[in-house]
Every structure is written in structure tokens, then in C-alpha cells.
Amino acid sequence: MQRHLFLQGLAAMSIALCLTAPGAALAQGYPAKPIRLVVPFPAAGATDLFARTLGQKMGERLGTTLVIDNKPGAGGAIGSDIAAKAAPDGYTLLLATTSTHSIGPAITPRLPYDTVRDFTPIAHVGDAPSIMLVPVDSPAKTVREWIEHAKKNPGRLNYASSGNGTIVQLTAELFKAQAGLFVTHIPYKGTALAVPDLITGKVDVLFDSLPTGMPHVREGRLRALGVTSLTRSPLAPELPPIADTLPGYESNTWFGFYGPKGLPAELVARVNKAANEALADPELKDKLARLGIAPAAAGTPEQFAKMVAADAAKWKKIVVERKIANE
Structure with a gap:
């Protein structure tokens, strides 16, 4: 009886080892190739x-x-x-x-x-994170001022995006939803194509990435109003979070x-x-x-x-x- 129980125990241990060994063995030799x-x-x-x-x-x-x-x-x-x-x-x-x-x-x-x-x-x-960009001659110098400007001109302002269903469009739509704005969407095939129209004022706002947007800001072609992270970004510490004006806003x-x-x-x-x-x-x-x-x-x-x-x-x-x- 004892021998039978002992053999049963050995069998159970063998099964457990078989179940766990493949993953453990794979991890020990991983990675063995690129x-x-x-x-x-x-x-x-x-x-x-x-x-x-x-x-x-x-x-x-x-x-x-x-x-x-x-x-x-x-x-x-x-x-x-x-x-x-x-x-x-x-x-x-x-x-x-x-x-x-x-x-x-x-x-x-x-x-x-x-x-x-x-x-x-x-x-x-x-x-x-992204940054909120406007033309340098925009009447708004802060996020709050831009929201007030848009509310005074419902349906007359527009925003550019890199296309329908992109993170750029959704970032703007989230902003509109939280601020309660009516702003028209103008899709482009990439933000690079939208920037020239933003510079000339054909569009009123664009939420662009930091590395592509900030050079235009630092060279005086565009104005940045805020960053879409909840706190200031170490990548552009001079920009306040949009969340300072719209609590909880983040993209x-x-x-x-x-x-x-x-x-x-x-x-x-x-x-x-x-x-x-x-x-x-x-x-x-x-x-x-x-x-x-x-x-x-x-x-x-x-x-x-x-x-x-x-x-x-x-x-x-x-x-x-x-x-x-x-x-």
C-alpha cells in the first residue's frame, strides 16, 4: 500500500514537472536568437x-x-x-x-x-504628449482665451487633423467635448500638410506632436498654448498643461x-x-x-x-x- 502511494506521488510529481518544465526551460535559454x-x-x-x-x-x-x-x-x-x-x-x-x-x-x-x-x-x-498650436496672430494667448474666443464664434472656427479617426482628431474632439465648443473639423493627410495652413491662418488650431510642432514655435511661426499631458512635460517645460484650464484633460x-x-x-x-x-x-x-x-x-x-x-x-x-x- 505504501509502495503504491509512493509511486502515485512520483507520478504526480512527474506530471507537474512536465507541465512546468517547458516554460522554465524556454526561459533559461531565452533568447537564443534575434x-x-x-x-x-x-x-x-x-x-x-x-x-x-x-x-x-x-x-x-x-x-x-x-x-x-x-x-x-x-x-x-x-x-x-x-x-x-x-x-x-x-x-x-x-x-x-x-x-x-x-x-x-x-x-x-x-x-x-x-x-x-x-x-x-x-x-x-x-x-x-501633443501641444495645442495656433497662428501667431491668433487673438488667444492662453488656452482659456482660445476657449472664450471659440465660444464667441460658434461654428466659425476650425481645427486641422492628420485624418479621420486619428489620435490628432480625437485629441481635438476631446478638447471640444470638455470645453463645450462647436469647431469644424478639417482633415489632412498628415499634420505636416496642415501646418502651412495653420501658419497662414486658414485653420485656427492644431494638436501636433512636440518634435514636429515646437520648432515652428521656437522660430516664431506658430504659438503654443499648452501641452496635453496632465503635468508639464520635461520636453517643453515652458508650456502649461491644458488640464490647468480643463481639469482632467489628457491625451x-x-x-x-x-x-x-x-x-x-x-x-x-x-x-x-x-x-x-x-x-x-x-x-x-x-x-x-x-x-x-x-x-x-x-x-x-x-x-x-x-x-x-x-x-x-x-x-x-x-x-x-x-x-x-x-x-
């Missing part, structure tokens, strides 16, 4: 440059190379779909953004993947790492640790500042998932209430 980092946007763009800058530092800590694989198209959906369908072995990761995992599901309900069910959250790695483009669903916890922890360590590097912080990106504070995959869920809910509310479509 890691493919899918960037769902074109080369030379802000997301791509961020991926290459951070990827180099993470590779040093992981002991391998992060190979950037640009798969642009459909607002980031093409690259995200490729990453979602990859093997959960840690050798295919995705650098996701607000566009792919917060706005995308609200704007395009029939995505070929579920942004929660089909991905494993790994790490929040950065945030990029950031976040960046984060995901893996396919089923990615073993040991591998998630390994990549998360490498990302957090890389983001603490002073040299990396300086490089990211030049890209207009603030490194995220060290955090867990669970904290990242919670942040994205709250962000997605916020933008879905705006999309539904403002009847925003991507076409």
Missing part, C-alpha cells in the same frame, strides 16, 4: 525611431538583437495581426501604440484580432510591448525587466527626448494592461459620442 520586433508603422516615423532606439538598449540587456520589422498599413492593424498570429515563443514582439490598441478597436470594430484576448501585455515603455500617445497570446510568464518577465532597465538609462532618456517621447516609469504587465483598458474606454466614449469614423 528577436523580431514588429513595428506596425512605416520606417523613419516616430514609432519606428523609438523602436530602434529602445531596441538597441534592450538587446544589450537581453544579450541578443531586436530586429525591427516594419509592417505598416490599416492604421497599424496589419502589423498587429501578424504579431497576434505569431508563435508564443518570445521571438516575435509588437510595439503597439494608442492607435493600435486604444483607438483601433473603437474606430474599426471588425479587426482580425481582439486587442485583449489575442495579445499578452508585457511593458508600457513610453508616452508622447497621450502611449507605446508598449505585447506578445502573442499564451506567451509564458517567464518570458514576459524577462522582456519586461529588460525594458524597464533600458528605460532607466540616462543616454536613452536623452535620445528619446529628442524624439518627443517620455520614457514610462518602471511597471508590471498588469499595470500596463490596466492603463490600456482605461485609455481604450476613454477613446471609445469619444468615438461613440462624437460619431467619429475613419473614413
Whole structure:
């Protein structure tokens, strides 16, 4: 009887080892080859440059190379779909953004993947706030003055965006909703095309990224009224938060790492640790500042998932209430 119980115990231990060994063994030897980092946007763009800058530092800590694989198209959906369908072995990761995992599901309900069910959250790695830009001859010199000016001229002012359903449009619509304004939307195929019309006064306001907007401000071609982060940004400390005038107003483009669903916890922890360590590097912080990106504070995959869920809910509310479509 005792021998029978002993053998049963051995069998149970063997089964447990079989169940846990693959993930543990994979983690011990990981990474044994270069890691493919899918960037769902074109080369030379802000997301791509961020991926290459951070990827180099993470590779040093992981002991391998992060190979950037640009798969642009459909607002980031093409690259995200490729990453979602990859093997959960840690050798295919995705650098996701607000566009792919917060706005995308609200704007395009029939995505070929579920942004929660089909991905494993790994790490929040950065945030990029925008700035509120107006022509230099605008009567408004502060956010409050611009709101007052718009309220005195309902329907007569307009705002530019980089296209329907983009973070630039949603940032402006969030501003309109909180301030209670009637301002007309004029979509462009990118903010670079909108800036000349803003400079000449053909459009009245644009919420643009820091690195592309601030040079025009510092050269006297445009005026910046505020930043879309809740607090002053170290990337432009002279600008007050719009939230000082509209409490709670915030719009950031976040960046984060995901893996396919089923990615073993040991591998998630390994990549998360490498990302957090890389983001603490002073040299990396300086490089990211030049890209207009603030490194995220060290955090867990669970904290990242919670942040994205709250962000997605916020933008879905705006999309539904403002009847925003991507076409």
C-alpha cells in the first residue's frame, strides 16, 4: 500500500514537472536568437525611431538583437495581426501604440484580432504628449482665451487633423467635448500638410506632436498654448498643461510591448525587466527626448494592461459620442 502511494506521488510529481518544465526551460535559454520586433508603422516615423532606439538598449540587456520589422498599413492593424498570429515563443514582439490598441478597436470594430484576448501585455515603455498650436496672430494667448474666443464664434472656427479617426482628431474632439465648443473639423493627410495652413491662418488650431510642432514655435511661426499631458512635460517645460484650464484633460500617445497570446510568464518577465532597465538609462532618456517621447516609469504587465483598458474606454466614449469614423 505504501509502495503504491509512493509511486502515485512520483507520478504526480512527474506530471507537474512536465507541465512546468517547458516554460522554465524556454526561459533559461531565452533568447537564443534575434528577436523580431514588429513595428506596425512605416520606417523613419516616430514609432519606428523609438523602436530602434529602445531596441538597441534592450538587446544589450537581453544579450541578443531586436530586429525591427516594419509592417505598416490599416492604421497599424496589419502589423498587429501578424504579431497576434505569431508563435508564443518570445521571438516575435509588437510595439503597439494608442492607435493600435486604444483607438483601433473603437474606430474599426471588425479587426482580425481582439486587442485583449489575442495579445499578452508585457511593458508600457513610453508616452508622447501633443501641444495645442495656433497662428501667431491668433487673438488667444492662453488656452482659456482660445476657449472664450471659440465660444464667441460658434461654428466659425476650425481645427486641422492628420485624418479621420486619428489620435490628432480625437485629441481635438476631446478638447471640444470638455470645453463645450462647436469647431469644424478639417482633415489632412498628415499634420505636416496642415501646418502651412495653420501658419497662414486658414485653420485656427492644431494638436501636433512636440518634435514636429515646437520648432515652428521656437522660430516664431506658430504659438503654443499648452501641452496635453496632465503635468508639464520635461520636453517643453515652458508650456502649461491644458488640464490647468480643463481639469482632467489628457491625451497621450502611449507605446508598449505585447506578445502573442499564451506567451509564458517567464518570458514576459524577462522582456519586461529588460525594458524597464533600458528605460532607466540616462543616454536613452536623452535620445528619446529628442524624439518627443517620455520614457514610462518602471511597471508590471498588469499595470500596463490596466492603463490600456482605461485609455481604450476613454477613446471609445469619444468615438461613440462624437460619431467619429475613419473614413
